[in-house]
Amino acid sequence: MKTFIYILLGLMPCLAVSSRSDAADCLECHMDLTSKKVVHTAVKMGCASCHIGVDAATIPHKFKKGRRGLIAEPPELCYGCHDRKEFTRKSQHAPAASGACNSCHDYHTSDNENLLLADTYKLCIQCHPEIPEKPHVIIQMMGSSHVLLGRKDPNRKGKPFDCASCHLPHSSDWGKLYRYQATQSSELCKNCHDFLE
């Protein structure tokens, strides 16, 4: 009996998809788009939450509207469900602002949290390889560099300490994409340390 329930629970995501839209048909051939650990909730809601104009009866598909049948292109597509404000604060990160969300995220499925293409640190240094190579956040009193990895984030429960502990990935109200209010770097420190007060 128990096993039966577990099997049923295992099937739940598929059932949810098939009852809501045409995704079940799409998945006959596109299973790989739901095969990893994290599946985008929008995908579970149905392919038609983003691709409305696909004629699946023809291969290669004919597209009735939009590139690849999309309702709109990112980032507008994403703002249909995600708060635009998160991405359009005063200082914006170039790849997010340009709508290249897929330089960091998979749109469908991924083995990493937040649908990321790699873990945050690896992702950031792909485009910023100089950061770990020279002292970052030079600690004047020590003349050495700040730790960038391998600790726990003191403010964000369950998250590792990495680039996203100090920087926001999309946009920020403050300079340098700071996660916390700071007009200069020294104001950032007090969010995690009390030695400077």
Ligand code: HEC
């Ligand atoms: C009978 C199999 C089959 C079904 C059903 C199917 N597809 Fe496809 N689809 C393919 C194949 C084959 C390709 C071309 C190879 C590829 O790009 O993966 C493709 C490609 C695509 C592409 C990319 C096209 C491009 O320009 O590269 C999209 C988007 C897509 N399918 C969406 C859908 C959606 C949405 C559905 C459901 C409404 C669907 N497909 C149903 C077989 C199928």
Ligand code: HEC
């Ligand atoms: C959150 C929006 C969203 C949902 C939901 C979604 N897609 Fe996509 N999909 C995209 C975007 C955006 C692209 C275009 C990527 C590019 O070309 O820049 C894409 C591209 C594709 C491609 C081309 C190959 C690839 O991986 O880039 C296929 C095939 C595809 N989608 C099929 C599907 C199917 C099947 C579903 C449902 C199971 C689905 N998509 C659900 C946004 C979505």
Ligand code: HEC
């Ligand atoms: C430079 C890499 C990068 C780009 C580009 C990017 N993201 Fe992200 N995104 C991240 C990271 C890293 C996280 C996890 C942040 C964390 O740990 O708090 C994330 C988290 C998210 C989340 C989860 C909720 C949240 O804010 O924590 C959503 C939704 C999201 N991104 C949507 C988008 C959309 C939409 C775009 C394009 C407009 C985009 N992202 C572009 C790196 C990126």
Ligand code: HEC
């Ligand atoms: C149809 C609505 C819809 C659209 C369109 C949509 N999303 Fe989402 N997305 C969701 C929902 C719902 C969640 C789950 C939110 C939550 O758990 O708080 C989510 C979660 C996410 C997450 C976090 C994933 C996780 O599980 O941790 C990322 C990253 C993300 N979306 C990126 C995007 C990007 C990039 C686009 C544009 C290509 C996009 N979304 C378009 C509905 C949507």
Ligand code: HEC
């Ligand atoms: C796809 C490439 C790409 C990825 C991945 C990427 N960045 Fe960037 N980043 C850029 C570009 C382009 C700029 C703008 C550079 C410039 O203005 O000289 C930038 C600028 C920045 C800035 C300076 C912003 C400012 O206002 O001065 C910070 C901080 C930053 N990125 C942090 C990160 C973090 C943290 C990550 C990982 C979550 C990351 N980046 C991932 C491309 C990327």
Ligand code: HEC
């Ligand atoms: C302990 C907090 C902290 C961490 C962790 C951190 N940064 Fe920074 N970052 C800063 C501060 C503070 C500045 C501003 C430095 C300055 O103005 O001298 C900065 C500046 C930057 C800039 C802009 C460079 C410039 O010269 O203006 C980039 C790009 C950047 N960081 C990327 C990253 C990446 C990638 C990671 C992870 C490998 C990371 N940061 C981790 C605090 C941090």
Ligand code: HEC
């Ligand atoms: C998001 C949180 C965060 C911010 C912001 C931050 N740090 Fe740290 N800092 C840490 C963590 C985590 C460690 C590692 C502590 C450990 O090893 O247990 C650390 C370690 C240090 C150390 C080594 C001594 C120690 O306590 O272990 C110094 C010095 C330091 N930080 C200075 C700074 C300065 C200066 C700033 C501002 C420019 C800053 N930090 C900003 C989280 C942060």
